[in-house]
Amino acid sequence: MLEQYFPNVDWESMWEATKETLFMTGVSVVAVFILGVLLGLVLFLTSKGNLWQNKFVYTIVGAYVNIFRSIPFIILIVLLIPFTKMIMGTMIGAKAALPALIIGTAPFYARMVEIALREIDKGVIEAAKAMGAKTSTIIFKVLIPESMPAIISGITVTTIALIGSTAMAGAIGAGGLGNVAYLDGFQRGQSDVTLVATIIILIIVFIVQFIGDFATSKVDKR
Numbered sequence: 001m002l003e004q005y006f007p008n009v010d011w012e013s014m015w016e017a018t019k020e021t022l023f024m025t026g027v028s029v030v031a032v033f034i035l036g037v038l039l040g041l042v043l044f045l046t047s048k049g050n051l052w053q054n055k056f057v058y059t060i061v062g063a064y065v066n067i068f069r070s071i072p073f074i075i076l077i078v079l080l081i082p083f084t085k086m087i088m089g090t091m092i093g094a095k096a097a098l099p100a101l102i103i104g105t106a107p108f109y110a111r112m113v114e115i116a117l118r119e120i121d122k123g124v125i126e127a128a129k130a131m132g133a134k135t136s137t138i139i140f141k142v143l144i145p146e147s148m149p150a151i152i153s154g155i156t157v158t159t160i161a162l163i164g165s166t167a168m169a170g171a172i173g174a175g176g177l178g179n180v181a182y183l184d185g186f187q188r189g190q191s192d193v194t195l196v197a198t199i200i201i202l203i204i205v206f207i208v209q210f211i212g213d214f215a216t217s218k219v220d221k222r
Contacts, residue, residue: 008190014180018200020094021176024166025204028101029159035106036158037151039065040113041139051135065107073165076104097174101165109158116150117143149220156212160205167201177201 039061045051046058071079077100084091084099120143128142144151170178177197185194 005192008184008188008192009196010184013184014177014193014196014200017170017175017177017180017197018204021163021166021170021178021201021204024094024097024101024169024174024176025159025162027098028105028162028166029155031098031102032106032109032158032162033155035102036109036113036155037144039106039110040117041143043110043114044117044143045135045139051138065110067107068103069107069111071104073100073104073168076100077169092173092175094175097166097169097176100169101162105158105162105165108161109154112154112158113147113151116147116154119150120146149216152212152216152219156209156216159208159212163201163205163208 042052042061043058043065046054046061048055048058068076077097080100080103081091084096087099088096090096124142124146125138128138133141166174166176167178167181170176170180170182173179177200181194181197184190185192185197
C-alpha cells in the first residue's frame with residue numbers, strides 16, 4: 001500500500017534517519033536545558049538589583065548569549081568545525097552535530113529562562129530574603145518553582161527549534177531526516193521521500209508540543 005504511494009522511500013533508511021533525528025534532538029535538549037537554566041540564572045542573579053549583582057559577570061555572560069544566539073545556525077556549524085573535530089573526531093554523523101546544536105541553542109533558551117525569572121513577583125523574593133532564606137534556598141524553593149511553567153513552555157519552543165536545526169544540520173552531512181530529505185529527496189528528484197521525511201518531522205513536532213503543553217498545564221498553579 002505504502003509502496004504504491006511512496007515508491008522511492010526506503011522505509012528502513014527512513015526509520016534509521018528518524019532515530020538519528022530523535023538522538024540529536026534528545027541529547028541536545030537535555031544539554032540545552034541544563035546550560036540554559038544555569039545561564040539564565042546567572043543572567044538574572046547578576047543583573048542590577050538582584051542577589052549576585054555583578055556588572056562584569058552579567059556583561060560577559062550577556063555578550064556570549066547575544067553573540068551565539070545571533071549567529072545563523074548554518075554559519076555556526078562552519079565556524080565550529082575545528083572545535084567539533086577536536087572533541088568529536090569527525091564532522092560527519094549525528095554526534096558531530098551536537099556541539100553546534102547545543103552551543104547555538106543554549107543561549108536562546110537562557111534568555112527565555114531569564115525572562116521567566118524576571119516575571120516572578122519581587123515581593124515573593126523579598127519575603128524569602130526577609131525570612132533569612134539562603135541564596136540556594138531562594139533559587140530552588142522560590143525562583144525555579146515560580147518560573148517552572150514558563151521554563152517548561154520555553155524548553156518546548158526550544159525543542160521544536162532544535163528539530164528544525166537538526167534538519168538543517170542533516171542537509172550538510174549530520175544524518176537524520178534532513179539528510180534524507182535533501183540528499184535522497186531533493187537532489188535525486190524523489191519528492192515522495194522529501195514528503196515522508198517532512199511528515200515525520202511534523203509528527204515529532206506535534207508530539208513535543210502536546211507533551212510540553214500538558215506538562216505546563218500540570219505545573220501551572222494559576
